[in-house]
Amino acid sequence: MIASDLHVSFGAVKALAGLSLTADEGQVTALLGPNGAGKTTFIRCCTALVRPAAGELTIFGSRPGDPALLPRIGLMPQATGAWSGVQAGELLRYLAGLYASPQPVDPLIDLLGIRAFERTPYRRLSGGQQQAVNLAGALVGRPSLVILDEPTAGLDPRARRLTWDVVRAARDAGVAVVLTTHDMAEAETLADLVHIVDGGRVQITGTVADLTDGGTLEDAYLHYTTGADR
Numbered sequence: 738m739i740a741s742d743l744h745v746s747f748g749a750v751k752a753l754a755g756l757s758l759t760a761d762e763g764q765v766t767a768l769l770g771p772n773g774a775g776k777t778t779f780i781r782c783c784t785a786l787v788r789p790a791a792g793e794l795t796i797f798g799s800r801p802g803d804p805a806l807l808p809r810i811g812l813m814p815q816a817t818g819a820w821s822g823v824q825a826g827e828l829l830r831y832l833a834g835l836y837a838s839p840q841p842v843d844p845l846i847d848l849l850g851i852r853a854f855e856r857t858p859y860r861r862l863s864g865g866q867q868q869a870v871n872l873a874g875a876l877v878g879r880p881s882l883v884i885l886d887e888p889t890a891g892l893d894p895r896a897r898r899l900t901w902d903v904v905r906a907a908r909d910a911g912v913a914v915v916l917t918t919h920d921m922a923e924a925e926t927l928a929d930l931v932h933i934v935d936g937g938r939v940q941i942t943g944t945v946a947d948l949t950d951g952g953t954l955e956d957a958y959l960h961y962t963t964g965a966d967r
């Protein structure tokens with residue numbers, strides 16, 4: 738994925754103000770940045786929900802929204818209000834049916850600990866259970882790019898570890914994983930490349946070792962972000 742000088746405004750708010758970054762296959766790329774930095778807006782550009790006013794975004798050589806690209810991207814959003822009454826297992830089987838060669842659903846249900854609540858309507862699931870289903874939904878189509886928007890926010894420690902294992906397995910299988918997180922330990926543990934975003938653009942890019950340079954990732958984060966309103 739290559740993003741170059743993306744600009745997106747919502748009224749007077751410049752959500753993206755020249756954001757440029759790359760993310761490669763077989764790597765976990767972490768986007769760190771304060772609330773409102775533009776991370777989710779960038780993700781929405783990748784999935785063609787938002788169209789940048791300027792800049793270039795190519796994913797596997799195609800533009801977002803290209804019908805050939807859609808099945809190659811798996812998205813775990815921060816929250817999906819959309820599924821309501823459908824049972825978790827039904828939902829995943831439905832999603833699998835949309836893809837040409839999906840993962841078998843039952844092993845995915847077992848892997849992510851969904852079996853115990855697979856017959857529960859989505860809206861009755863706990864937040865963490867919904868996240869497990871959302872992660873499964875992002876992976877079921879065997880995507881080449883998986884985008885995870887704060888995948889472990891609010892998860893208990895075991896569920897968080899399990900999510901990390903699943904992320905590593907996807908990366909090791911050659912998938913490009915892009916995730917956002919406010920959890921510095923998560924970025925330190927998982928990320929091959931880190932982009933620190935603030936004010937709608939990438940302030941600095943590097944490996945965890947590059948960015949920490951004797952300090953912590955949180956030090957780097959605080960150094961390169963202000964969190965000031967735009």
Ligand SMILES: Nc1ncnc2c1ncn2[C@@H]1O[C@H](COP(=O)(O)OP(=O)(O)OP(=O)(O)O)[C@@H](O)[C@H]1O
Nearest residue numbers: 747750751752770771772773774775776777778779
């Ligand atoms: N649909 C929208 N309409 C108006 N403003 C929006 C819209 N979407 C995002 N914004 C604004 O754009 C800016 C960037 O928001 P975005 O959701 O991309 O931030 P973020 O980095 O994902 O934050 P967080 O860490 O809190 O999820 C914010 O100021 C937000 O209020």
